[in-house]
Amino acid sequence: MKNVITLNTRKTLITLLSLIILLPYLSISLLGQTPTAQQILERIDRNQSADSRIFTASMIIHAQRGERTMEMKIWSVGDQKSFTEYLAPAREKGTKMLKLADQLWMYSPSADRTIQISGHMLRQSVMGSDLSYEDMMDDQRLTDNYDAQVVGPDTLGGRDCWVLELRARSTDLAYQRRKMWIDRERYVPLKEELYAKSGKLLKQTLLSDVKLIDGRWFPTRVVYQDMLKLGGGTEFVIHEIRFNVPIAESTFNKSMLK
Amino acid sequence: MIRFLFKGLLRDKQRSLLPIIVVIIGVFLTVLMHTWIKGVFGDVVDFNAKFATGHVKIMTRGYSDKLEQLPNDLALTGVDDLLAELAVISPDIQWSSRIRFGGLVDVPDENNETKTQGPAVAWGIDLLTPGSPEAERMKIPSSIIRGRIPEKPGEILLSEDFAKRLEVEPGQIVTFFGSTMLGGMAMQNFILAGTVRFGTQAVDRGALVMDLEDARLVLDMPDAAGEVLGFFPSGLYEDDRAKALVDAFAERYHDQENLFEPTMVTLRDQNDLGSIVDYMDVVTGLISFIFILAMSLVLWNAGLLGGLRRYGEVGLRLAMGESKGQVYRSMLGEAVLIGLVGSVIGTALALGISYWLQNNGIDLSGMMKGASMMLPSVFRTQVTTPAFYVGFLPGLFATVIGTGLAGIGIYKRKTAQLFKELE
Numbered sequence: 001m002k003n004v005i006t007l008n009t010r011k012t013l014i015t016l017l018s019l020i021i022l023l024p025y026l027s028i029s030l031l032g033q034t035p036t037a038q039q040i041l042e043r044i045d046r047n048q049s050a051d052s053r054i055f056t057a058s059m060i061i062h063a064q065r066g067e068r069t070m071e072m073k074i075w076s077v078g079d080q081k082s083f084t085e086y087l088a089p090a091r092e093k094g095t096k097m098l099k100l101a102d103q104l105w106m107y108s109p110s111a112d113r114t115i116q117i118s119g120h121m122l123r124q125s126v127m128g129s130d131l132s133y134e135d136m137m138d139d140q141r142l143t144d145n146y147d148a149q150v151v152g153p154d155t156l157g158g159r160d161c162w163v164l165e166l167r168a169r170s171t172d173l174a175y176q177r178r179k180m181w182i183d184r185e186r187y188v189p190l191k192e193e194l195y196a197k198s199g200k201l202l203k204q205t206l207l208s209d210v211k212l213i214d215g216r217w218f219p220t221r222v223v224y225q226d227m228l229k230l231g232g233g234t235e236f237v238i239h240e241i242r243f244n245v246p247i248a249e250s251t252f253n254k255s256m257l258k
Numbered sequence: 259m260i261r262f263l264f265k266g267l268l269r270d271k272q273r274s275l276l277p278i279i280v281v282i283i284g285v286f287l288t289v290l291m292h293t294w295i296k297g298v299f300g301d302v303v304d305f306n307a308k309f310a311t312g313h314v315k316i317m318t319r320g321y322s323d324k325l326e327q328l329p330n331d332l333a334l335t336g337v338d339d340l341l342a343e344l345a346v347i348s349p350d351i352q353w354s355s356r357i358r359f360g361g362l363v364d365v366p367d368e369n370n371e372t373k374t375q376g377p378a379v380a381w382g383i384d385l386l387t388p389g390s391p392e393a394e395r396m397k398i399p400s401s402i403i404r405g406r407i408p409e410k411p412g413e414i415l416l417s418e419d420f421a422k423r424l425e426v427e428p429g430q431i432v433t434f435f436g437s438t439m440l441g442g443m444a445m446q447n448f449i450l451a452g453t454v455r456f457g458t459q460a461v462d463r464g465a466l467v468m469d470l471e472d473a474r475l476v477l478d479m480p481d482a483a484g485e486v487l488g489f490f491p492s493g494l495y496e497d498d499r500a501k502a503l504v505d506a507f508a509e510r511y512h513d514q515e516n517l518f519e520p521t522m523v524t525l526r527d528q529n530d531l532g533s534i535v536d537y538m539d540v541v542t543g544l545i546s547f548i549f550i551l552a553m554s555l556v557l558w559n560a561g562l563l564g565g566l567r568r569y570g571e572v573g574l575r576l577a578m579g580e581s582k583g584q585v586y587r588s589m590l591g592e593a594v595l596i597g598l599v600g601s602v603i604g605t606a607l608a609l610g611i612s613y614w615l616q617n618n619g620i621d622l623s624g625m626m627k628g629a630s631m632m633l634p635s636v637f638r639t640q641v642t643t644p645a646f647y648v649g650f651l652p653g654l655f656a657t658v659i660g661t662g663l664a665g666i667g668i669y670k671r672k673t674a675q676l677f678k679e680l681e
């Protein structure tokens with residue numbers, strides 16, 4: 001009996017000693033797995049970006065005079081082509097938007113007209129929401145446009161995050177600096193602060209309802225808060241989304257607006 | 259006596275010509291400056307009142323805080339009830355609901371796609387209600403350059419410069435694109451009824467005028483208005499009355515926290531017009547004061563010189579037995595005549611030119627390019643009742659006071675030495 005105990009104690013001691021000896025190596029190994037900021041961005045892009053997307057969504061605008069909900073369906077290819085059709089409410093139903101690169105065309109059934117919007121107008125609010133046309137149609141890959149660095153760990157909503165600070169490579173981008181809280185496990189942004197060149201905080205987004213869709217983690221609910229506006233922000237809720245599905249080229253033709 | 263003095267002045271031009279010319283120039287400049295300042299500042303205030311501020315204006319507190327953004331999401335609602343209430347509180351004031359908003363005007367090509375477009379600052383005013391004073395108030399009928407004033411819903415006016423830039427003619431269809439009160443998309447076709455030129459660069463760059471009900475329809479603002487403007491029946495801004503109205507209104511609507519609570523402001527409290535009104539009063543008073551002072555000094559000096567030149571004449575008259583008082587009074591009498599003649603001629607000349615400038619104005623649009631303030635491009639004088647006496651009275655009194663001061667020397671002459679001096 002004494003021999004058995006001695007044997008067990010020995011085993012435990014050896015295990016503990018081994019752990020103590022190996023711990024630094026284990027830590028290094030774990031640290032070695034900490035991805036760089038660029039690697040994190042690549043993982044985010046892998047989750048968020050796609051060759052094409054088709055989704056239906058609701059936009060709930062918490063304006064000062066009350067709440068408005070709009071339903072829409074969006075087809076997009078990369079970050080250059082996007083087509084949006086508003087499905088509700090009645091006043092907006094049938095309104096369509098086509099974005100090709102930095103040009104935007106809008107069609108309204110009430111006027112039966114297609115008009116083109118470009119330049120600074122793309123940074124205006126969509127339907128009184130906290131999103132700009134650029135925000136809504138944005139699918140630019142972060143790795144293509146920003147340099148990033150990890151500024152520290154944080155916890156958000158009980159989830160461990162990396163906090164990333166991104167700086168735009170081009171002065172053309174609407175947000176010259178971004179601060180992102182990235183879910184360590186799923187590589188999905190959970191919070192974002194968007195800054196102007198001057199350093200002024202322009203918008204804040206909170207992303208939630210992260211779902212595994214087609215093998216990628218994707219936040220299906222985003223609350224945008226334009227910091228320059230009064231009001232309770234805008235919720236953008238994706239009901240259904242499909243990635244990398246073939247979309248006919250004709251979808252992005254101006255004739256489709258009518 | 260007057261006839262005698264008058265003959266003396268006419269026959270001895272050296273005695274009268276210089277003082278009269280001095281009075282004419284002084285009075286002329288005073289009256290002209292007065293009418294010019296009144297005209298220019300009055301035009302600025304009047305233009306702002308009619309186009310933007312009213313004599314008093316009602317908005318929501320939120321709208322008032324961000325006025326320059328024209329935030330129609332913070333517009334007044336329940337305007338009909340508000341107007342009914344205002345009609346009871348102040349029945350003689352004309353209240354006008356207006357909506358000011360921004361957006362794009364888009365002109366279609368033959369394929370119904372964008373040919374040209376440009377940003378517009380739009381006014382929704384009551385153009386179509388029979389008897390509405392709004393069109394006349396904004397001088398729209400007299401500002402029409404091409405086409406006509408809107409006669410039915412769905413018709414708009416564009417400023418002439420804007421229409422030319424968009425290459426659009428009256429009768430053509432244009433599309434307005436903007437945001438509704440709730441932030442939705444507003445897109446509506448209108449027929450261009452005509453073009454206008456208001457005479458101010460800031461407005462003429464991109465003005466659009468449509469009927470209030472059309473604006474309500476396109477902006478989804480039923481029974482709503484961005485602003486309710488109040489105009490006094492005299493057509494002139496009355497500061498005391500405006501302040502009293504604001505105080506009375508503030509007692510009814512006093513919820514400081516509610517963004518949608520109506521609030522009333524005076525003309526003075528908008529667009530820096532308070533400082534313009536104050537400045538106008540100060541400048542007018544200052545000019546009159548400086549004129550009286552300068553004229554008195556000049557005429558005193560002229561009187562002294564005249565006194566020296568007429569030293570012998572005065573001495574002779576005293577030696578012949580005229581009393582000092584009589585000589586002094588006759589010189590004052592001459593001064594009155596000089597003052598009267600100079601003031602009448604100076605005032606008449608200045609009023610003549612002022613009337614001409616009031617009707618024709620001076621076009622300074624070349625200097626207004628890029629101006630963002632609501633300033634008229636054509637500046638005019640304004641002939642008001644004070645213009646008839648603002649130069650006349652100082653011209654007369656300065657002459658008399660100047661002569662009176664210079665003539666005191668008469669009393670210092672010693673009768674015993676007069677003949678010795680004359681020898």
